[in-house]
Amino acid sequence: MEALREGMRQAMQQDERVFVIGEDIGVYGGAFGVTAGLIDEFGPKRIIDTPISEAGIAGAVIGAAITGMRPIGEIQFSDFVVISMEQLVMQGAKMRFMFGGKADVPFVMRLAGGSGTGAAAQHSESLENWFVHVPGLKVVMPSSPYDAKGLLLAAIQDNNPIMFFEHKLLYKTKGPVPEEMYTIPLGQSHVVREGKDLTLIATSIMVSRAQQAAEQLAEEGIEIEIIDPRTLKPLDEKPIVDSVIKTGKALIVHEAVKTGGFGGELAAVIMESEAFAYLDAPVRRLAGLDMPIPYNRNLEYHAVPQVENIVEEARKLVKGQY
Amino acid sequence: MAGNSKNEKLIGGILPESKARDLLYKMVLTRTFEENAEEMYALGKVHGTMHLSIGQEAIAAGSSPALKKSDYLLNTHRGHGHFLMWGGDLNRMMAEFMGKEAGYCRGRGGSMHIADVESNNLGAQGIVAGNLPISVGVGLSIQMRKTDQVVLTLFGDGASNEGAFHESLNMAAIWDLPVIYLCENNQYAMSMAFERAFRIEQVSERAAAYGMVGLTIDGNDVIAVYKAVSEAAERARKGNGPTLIEAVTYRWRGHSKSDRQLYRTREEVKEWMEKDPIQRFAKVLGVNEAQMKEIQAQAKEDIRKAVEFAEASPEPDVSTILEGIYA
Numbered sequence: 001m002e003a004l005r006e007g008m009r010q011a012m013q014q015d016e017r018v019f020v021i022g023e024d025i026g027v028y029g030g031a032f033g034v035t036a037g038l039i040d041e042f043g044p045k046r047i048i049d050t051p052i053s054e055a056g057i058a059g060a061v062i063g064a065a066i067t068g069m070r071p072i073g074e075i076q077f078s079d080f081v082v083i084s085m086e087q088l089v090m091q092g093a094k095m096r097f098m099f100g101g102k103a104d105v106p107f108v109m110r111l112a113g114g115s116g117t118g119a120a121a122q123h124s125e126s127l128e129n130w131f132v133h134v135p136g137l138k139v140v141m142p143s144s145p146y147d148a149k150g151l152l153l154a155a156i157q158d159n160n161p162i163m164f165f166e167h168k169l170l171y172k173t174k175g176p177v178p179e180e181m182y183t184i185p186l187g188q189s190h191v192v193r194e195g196k197d198l199t200l201i202a203t204s205i206m207v208s209r210a211q212q213a214a215e216q217l218a219e220e221g222i223e224i225e226i227i228d229p230r231t232l233k234p235l236d237e238k239p240i241v242d243s244v245i246k247t248g249k250a251l252i253v254h255e256a257v258k259t260g261g262f263g264g265e266l267a268a269v270i271m272e273s274e275a276f277a278y279l280d281a282p283v284r285r286l287a288g289l290d291m292p293i294p295y296n297r298n299l300e301y302h303a304v305p306q307v308e309n310i311v312e313e314a315r316k317l318v319k320g321q322y
Numbered sequence: 323m324a325g326n327s328k329n330e331k332l333i334g335g336i337l338p339e340s341k342a343r344d345l346l347y348k349m350v351l352t353r354t355f356e357e358n359a360e361e362m363y364a365l366g367k368v369h370g371t372m373h374l375s376i377g378q379e380a381i382a383a384g385s386s387p388a389l390k391k392s393d394y395l396l397n398t399h400r401g402h403g404h405f406l407m408w409g410g411d412l413n414r415m416m417a418e419f420m421g422k423e424a425g426y427c428r429g430r431g432g433s434m435h436i437a438d439v440e441s442n443n444l445g446a447q448g449i450v451a452g453n454l455p456i457s458v459g460v461g462l463s464i465q466m467r468k469t470d471q472v473v474l475t476l477f478g479d480g481a482s483n484e485g486a487f488h489e490s491l492n493m494a495a496i497w498d499l500p501v502i503y504l505c506e507n508n509q510y511a512m513s514m515a516f517e518r519a520f521r522i523e524q525v526s527e528r529a530a531a532y533g534m535v536g537l538t539i540d541g542n543d544v545i546a547v548y549k550a551v552s553e554a555a556e557r558a559r560k561g562n563g564p565t566l567i568e569a570v571t572y573r574w575r576g577h578s579k580s581d582r583q584l585y586r587t588r589e590e591v592k593e594w595m596e597k598d599p600i601q602r603f604a605k606v607l608g609v610n611e612a613q614m615k616e617i618q619a620q621a622k623e624d625i626r627k628a629v630e631f632a633e634a635s636p637e638p639d640v641s642t643i644l645e646g647i648y649a
Binding site: 063064090097098101104136138160 | 425426428435437439444448449452454455458459462463486492
């Protein structure tokens with residue numbers, strides 16, 4: 001969370017065209033505190049509290065972006081993006097193309113997604129893949145504080161509309177983050193851990209769960225290679241394909257529901273590539289159950305992949321049980 | 323756009339005569355463009371669909387010409403007239419209409435998405451009310467950049483019933499954004515008659531709910547539109563916020579090419595055709611029938627040349643199909 005805040009602060013210090021707009025982001029500091037204190041430094045003209053108007057927020061960032069500003073919008077819970085779908089999908093994403101490539105629409109829309117907070121079905125979804133399906137948008141999903149800052153700063157500098165999905169449970173993650181400004185290029189997959197037995201591709205919070213799983217499996221002598229795409233769109237396919245060529249096995253893990261999720265896309269990327277010939281087991285997906293997120297703590301826990309599920313699935317795959 | 327009057331006669335006490343004559347010509351040009359578009363569609367020279375503004379030309383003539391070149395336009399799907407009045411080049415417009423590379427949007431947008439960002443024309447609109455939230459962002463951007471620009475946002479009576487209308491007008495009002503909301507009430511949202519879709523008499527009554535100035539004017543009267551938009555622009559430039567103008571008019575043609583017009587009577591259409599905004603403005607300017615014929619002949623000639631230009635322009639090369647999606 002501090003990494004994101006520092007990224008926004010530095011971007012705003014460096015470029016006066018950058019501003020933040022969203023619900024309760026001023027004195028309140030944002031529903032999760034990401035923008036806390038920014039209003040003291042930049043004032044209400046650059047940290048803009050809006051009425052509860054998600055279509056208006058999306059329109060505000062689009063209109064400001066095409067007229068020379070570099071806005072950052074915040075959708076308080078990513079679920080509420082449904083109210084701004086028309087603006088994001090029909091307007092922001094397509095504007096440049098419809099106008100013959102003659103408009104820049106440089107905005108970042110930050111969205112807080114994911115389950116695990118007991119917020120139930122309308123405040124816990126993982127909707128990133130909807131936007132992967134929309135030409136014109138880029139989709140970013142950081143999994144660590146270091147990546148969060150670097151990717152956010154890269155997104156702010158990018159001249160395209162960007163959907164930036166943050167996971168609520170990751171806001172309290174600790175990790176080294178350089179104080180200075182730095183960017184992580186969009187469209188660069190990250191090999192988080194090297195291994196020879198299985199390629200595990202994970203997004204967002206599933207990257208840290210995969211790391212925990214990998215540590216447990218290492219004790220059994222199973223070496224997992226973990227790859228975090230970091231940007232779902234554009235997707236950097238090469239490290240994924242290279243890894244599967246090396247390991248011959250692929251497991252995809254994400255929190256979003258399995259059907260129609262990003263895992264299907266990743267599986268297809270592998271199957272269509274030269275890695276297909278090297279596969280010695282089916283590509284497997286471990287994802288959220290095809291259901292709304294339940295309220296009950298135990299049910300919520302079981303609705304999305306946990307460390308033990310990843311351990312079990314990876315072990316079966318490596319041991320040839322599929 | 324807003325020209326110097328010198329010692330010229332002011333039509334309606336506000337519009338310099340030479341400018342007024344130019345507007346009359348552009349109204350005729352708009353209608354000729356659209357009549358020609360209908361013919362080309364029938365001949366299969368253009369495809370897709372189109373939304374004709376025949377009968378509504380006075381609103382385009384009175385609105386953007388009341389603004390400065392540095393201002394912004396957010397147009398509607400029924401926006402040929404507004405595009406021309408904003409200063410659109412007829413040749414490039416026709417080329418876009420025919421899907422050619424020389425068109426404003428390289429043939430990628432067509433009639434419904436035609437834009438010219440370079441001249442602050444931020445595009446026509448395929449989604450009813452889709453441009454309303456965007457005007458909030460344009461307004462904010464103007465405010466942050468501390469310029470005296472305004473944004474003219476066009477929409478219809480139908481768009482006034484979308485949720486985006488509410489979010490947009492409220493945000494523009496609370497922040498005193500320099501937005502001119504110009505509602506072209508042409509009586510029908512596709513087939514839905516105004517009185518079936520509203521429990522109020524006038525769209526402009528809604529302005530009070532947002533704490534902004536609202537007014538209803540005769541949308542077939544160029545001078546009335548010009549005055550209302552000029553005043554709204556002045557209000558916006560002074561930092562006094564947005565205005566909702568409802569310009570009452572009538573769409574002579576169907577909603578689009580699929581419309582069989584089963585929802586209204588021929589008598590009603592005929593009644594409104596007698597209130598032709600072009601004839602009316604010609605009368606104001608003292609333009610007689612013979613002069614009108616000349617103007618129409620000139621418009622036809624200009625359209626003919628534009629069609630010639632567009633027909634001679636190359637089709638987009640298929641090898642460029644993926645261009646322009648990302649920066």
